[in-house]
Amino acid sequence: MLIAQLTDFHVTLPGQTAGGVDTRAAFAALVERVRALAPRPELLLVSGDLAEAGVDAEYAFVLEGLESLGIPFLAVPGNHDAPAPLRRVLARHTGTEPEHGGLVHEQGGLRVIGLDTLVEGASHGALPPAQIAWLKGVLGAGDGLPTLIFMHHPPFATGLPAMDEIGIREGRDALSDLLAGRRDILGLVCGHVHRAISGSFAGHRAFIAPSASHQFALDFAGPGFRVVREPTQIALHRVADGRLVSYLVPGPPL
Template sequence: MLIAQISDLHIRPRGALAYGVSETNLFAEHAIHALLRLVPRPDCVIVSGDLTDCGLDEEYALLRELFARLPMPVFAVPGNHDRREPFRRAFAEGGYLPPEGDLTFVVDRGPVRIVGLDSLVAGQSHGALTPGTLDFLEAALATRPEAPTLVMLHHPPFATGIGHMDTARLLDGAAELEAIVARHPQVARILCGHVHRSIQAVFGGRICQIAPSVAHQVALDLRPDAPSCFVLEPPGFLLHAVTGGGVVTHTAAIDRAPGPFPFVLPADYPGKARPAGAMTP
């Protein structure tokens, strides 16, 4: 079972750039191509928020066109750049979102349970989990304790050291989320977006993982007074492989690169060559 996670597409109206610089619609096009190139094909795609830059209907319409080219289902939670009702309208056909209220959901894909939590605070950049959303998570975990579970929300519940993003992390409900996760050992990952970088930390005793953006990345600047800036470092996404032994997560590049080239060992290789004459590094 393979689950691809993309994040922070920040789709703009056709022809517009994000922040006057980032060609997010083009970046998203490349991301779709990268997903379609994957062999074996992921069972589904999950999206950890900021699907659009401003939550406009025309942005979601463009995104629907892109997602329609994916042969697998897409499950998404909103970020601070999304708006609930346009988001709900755009993805209503998927059938996984509730008809009203928070955009929180649970879906089962074979042995895996995916719980999407809505951490959006309308009109704010930071995130929060309401008591109702936390109760939803608790119930979703209690009813299928044997299923390896991915919990996804946009706002990370831990501080990354990138100050201007940390002030906009999950500010309410983080301690409660941590306690719930700690009580349910089947939670294999807490998956986030928002920070536009590949970042991991332990949270509630589990791996909490922030996906890179498929578009621009937040500058890696750990000075306390770091300005709020982005860079056009290579974009990426996460690929979660769920096996009987647990979940293994790969960080994958979106851009095409030369290769693959076989590891043909030179005669003076100091290790012990396997009989086939080629081995992993």
């Protein structure tokens, strides 16, 4: 099974930019690049920050683009997203739990779990006890299916101070305790950091996909974020024989 992970669109309203980047144009180019991928992905995972301001019109633009591909897709919120508009506009592609945006999807012998790390009004993330309890129940009912978890905020330290400051501040230890030693977890894939980074969490592979439009500088000392116009990339994940292999392929040109 081939999965494309798309993240951090930061789509704006017409005439606006995010970080000096025309993210609407970048998203439109991304859609066409995904349309041209061969082989064709069987599932799209959208790991947050779909919109910049979190308003209905931004999500409608994203929905139109992604649905035009004819590929099933799932979305979890990022720190720039607003839960109510996201759920209202992308209702068929988001979680339906009353307390959070977590979701479960089974396809091709794979179970995909989306976690909602959004803290409304904040840049950092969290996994409150209610969502951890929900995840425990989902994992307990999984019958050993290979499982891929996707979320916005990465659960591991990246070594980039500005990003780690706005990482997951609540629930990381509880998540680690829940996942440690499980043989059904193929890995965790995330967004938020605006560049590709691989690591590990609770003994499992963890991967951060680059942004669909603009990257942040690889800065191990700086206190803030600096947009860099590096070539765009798309993350692909292939699941076969109970194993996960991840790739980066060129995205649309800048």
